Amino acid sequence: MAASPADIALPVHAEITDDELTEIGTILSMWRGINMSAYKDKCMKRRVAIRMRSTRCHDAAEYCNLLRQSPLELDLLQKALTIHVSQFFRNPSMFDKLREEVLPGIFSSCVKTGAGKLRFWCLGCAGGEEPFSLAILLKEDFSKEMRRVQTVIHGTDIDAETIRTAQQGEYVEERIKGVPASLKDRYFRRNGAGFRLVPEIREMVTFMRGDITRTKEYLTSDLVVCRNTLIYFARPDQEKILHGIADILPSGGILVLGKSETLVGDVRQRYEAVCPVERIYRRL
Numbered sequence: 001m002a003a004s005p006a007d008i009a010l011p012v013h014a015e016i017t018d019d020e021l022t023e024i025g026t027i028l029s030m031w032r033g034i035n036m037s038a039y040k041d042k043c044m045k046r047r048v049a050i051r052m053r054s055t056r057c058h059d060a061a062e063y064c065n066l067l068r069q070s071p072l073e074l075d076l077l078q079k080a081l082t083i084h085v086s087q088f089f090r091n092p093s094m095f096d097k098l099r100e101e102v103l104p105g106i107f108s109s110c111v112k113t114g115a116g117k118l119r120f121w122c123l124g125c126a127g128g129e130e131p132f133s134l135a136i137l138l139k140e141d142f143s144k145e146m147r148r149v150q151t152v153i154h155g156t157d158i159d160a161e162t163i164r165t166a167q168q169g170e171y172v173e174e175r176i177k178g179v180p181a182s183l184k185d186r187y188f189r190r191n192g193a194g195f196r197l198v199p200e201i202r203e204m205v206t207f208m209r210g211d212i213t214r215t216k217e218y219l220t221s222d223l224v225v226c227r228n229t230l231i232y233f234a235r236p237d238q239e240k241i242l243h244g245i246a247d248i249l250p251s252g253g254i255l256v257l258g259k260s261e262t263l264v265g266d267v268r269q270r271y272e273a274v275c276p277v278e279r280i281y282r283r284l
């Protein structure tokens, strides 16, 4: 395919220097409260370059000026930097593992200790597909246990708009194609061109805007799911985030990273593997 004039004028991430990326980061942090410094530079430069091409800016200085003047462009850049791809029951084998081998133990030890309450947290939850999948799984297979144990699920994401989507609980067909037909009939209602989750599932999850690099502000959780989000961060920041998560897990608490990510650095000493294939870990 022939390159458009804009492609020729701005080859991908060739023009953005580290200083310019820092300046763009400062603008985003000032106006949107997003700390870009932890994200992988190469990944950020590529996405900024795509926005520069779309807005026909010839260099980073021109793009910085546009960002200072246009709240819309700030929104579009933020969207480009935080990818919200998700799906209900994404990587179903992970949910099978939770159902069969992890959740029974979590509920039974909660009953044994008399704690009476469990908190599950999905970090980087995009439009809510992941925490709602967990809610459906719990409703289907652990209703009896939930009568004895108060169970709360939180979903947090850096992007305020994606959190608003999650709160609506409305999805296009593509996002729910992984939902088995019987569950789709039970828990989704047709709504125009898409589908809406029934209130009994929507009410099981509380959504908030939240930054994965600031888990110090989070409550202790018995299970943390953090999938397909760490990949955007540079390795030293991944380590910091994983330490932050370990700090909010009690001993015996579970971390689910999923197949794209793994424990890195000395934080490995704070966990033991429960399922190396699904990258499920227990806090020591």
Ligand SMILES: C[S@@+](CC[C@H](N)C(=O)[O-])C[C@H]1O[C@@H](n2cnc3c(N)ncnc32)[C@H](O)[C@@H]1O
Pocket: 082, 083, 084, 085, 086, 087, 090, 123, 124, 125, 126, 127, 129, 130, 156, 157, 158, 159, 162, 210, 211, 212, 213, 226, 227, 228, 229, 232
């Ligand atoms: C690819 S989605 C993953 C969604 C879901 N966990 C899954 O696996 O299907 C990555 C999500 O991480 C969010 N994200 C990126 N940086 C973040 C940060 N610093 N704090 C919290 N969420 C962040 C993005 O906004 C995006 O919704």
